[in-house]
Amino acid sequence: MSLNALSSNQTVTNKLKFGSGIIFAIVAISIVFSSVYTVEEGHVGIVKRFGEAKYQENPGLHFKLPFIDSVEPIEVRTRKNAEKMASSTQEQMPVTIEVSVNWTVDKDAALDLFRKYGGLVQFEQRILDPRFRSATKDTIPRYEAEQLIQDRALAIQGIEQRLIEEMASFPVVVDNIQIENIELPAKYIQSIEIKQTEKNLAAAEEHKLERQRLEALREVNTADAKAQGIIKVAEAEAKAIVLKGQAEATAIEAKAKALQNNPLIVSLTEAQNWDGKLPTTIMGEGSLPILDMRKK
Numbered sequence: 001m002s003l004n005a006l007s008s009n010q011t012v013t014n015k016l017k018f019g020s021g022i023i024f025a026i027v028a029i030s031i032v033f034s035s036v037y038t039v040e041e042g043h044v045g046i047v048k049r050f051g052e053a054k055y056q057e058n059p060g061l062h063f064k065l066p067f068i069d070s071v072e073p074i075e076v077r078t079r080k081n082a083e084k085m086a087s088s089t090q091e092q093m094p095v096t097i098e099v100s101v102n103w104t105v106d107k108d109a110a111l112d113l114f115r116k117y118g119g120l121v122q123f124e125q126r127i128l129d130p131r132f133r134s135a136t137k138d139t140i141p142r143y144e145a146e147q148l149i150q151d152r153a154l155a156i157q158g159i160e161q162r163l164i165e166e167m168a169s170f171p172v173v174v175d176n177i178q179i180e181n182i183e184l185p186a187k188y189i190q191s192i193e194i195k196q197t198e199k200n201l202a203a204a205e206e207h208k209l210e211r212q213r214l215e216a217l218r219e220v221n222t223a224d225a226k227a228q229g230i231i232k233v234a235e236a237e238a239k240a241i242v243l244k245g246q247a248e249a250t251a252i253e254a255k256a257k258a259l260q261n262n263p264l265i266v267s268l269t270e271a272q273n274w275d276g277k278l279p280t281t282i283m284g285e286g287s288l289p290i291l292d293m294r295k296k
Contacts, residue, residue: 048072057075097179128172
């Protein structure tokens with residue numbers, strides 16, 4: 001064998017070894033990557049082996065058998081389902097209603113839900129949505145259209161109670177049911193608006209009359225208070241006059257008694273009132289210009 005032939009064989013061997021090494025490295029990397037997986041927050045990982053659900057894992061980094069196990073995430077955060085459906089009110093009026101419901105998978109029962117229903121979408125389509133529609137359509141006809149417009153809470157409570165009973169045996173929690181929109185015939189909406197306008201006008205008129213009544217009552221009370229004040233003042237003045245008259249009468253009576261019991265009081269009064277001047281004219285015989293102090 002020539003030298004050139006040996007060299008050519010060696011080159012081929014080296015190329016084969018290099019190619020094998022590359023293939024081995026690729027296989028090794030594939031094995032490593034296929035044996036590692038992560039579960040995102042708000043989910044659990046359902047690990048399947050040859051298509052059979054074996055166990056579930058919480059959020060984080062995990063390992064599995066490469067090329068044998070596969071992982072399917074199941075969301076355990078709150079999800080929202082909305083339905084728009086036709087129904088009727090208690091007075092047989094057609095209505096289109098849009099409702100929504102929040103629901104959450106029981107985290108510990110996610111594996112069981114997957115095994116029975118195959119995932120969240122299948123559970124919604126086969127279990128949740130039909131029962132939600134049924135609860136809504138059974139509840140809405142219990143109420144009149146005006147009730148649905150003015151107080152949705154009653155209908156929401158009825159739907160929620162019915163749906164919770166229907167979903168009690170499933171590993172989910174349903175809550176926060178909302179009536180997003182109610183579509184009624186245009187003629188009925190117009191009649192409701194007219195009726196509400198009339199109610200508002202009547203309420204305004206009633207308020208006006210009540211205000212006028214209160215103002216009139218306040219004026220009457222004010223006039224009555226003034227009259228009462230005048231009466232009280234007059235009564236006080238009259239009472240004062242009476243008391244003054246009684247006092248003066250008492251004083252006169254006392255003075256009369258005093259004069260009757262002691263005539264000298266007259267002379268004393270005259271002396272007190274004398275200005276000290278003698279009279280210039282003497283009237284008659286025996287008249288004295290001054291007091292006669294000889295009398296006792």
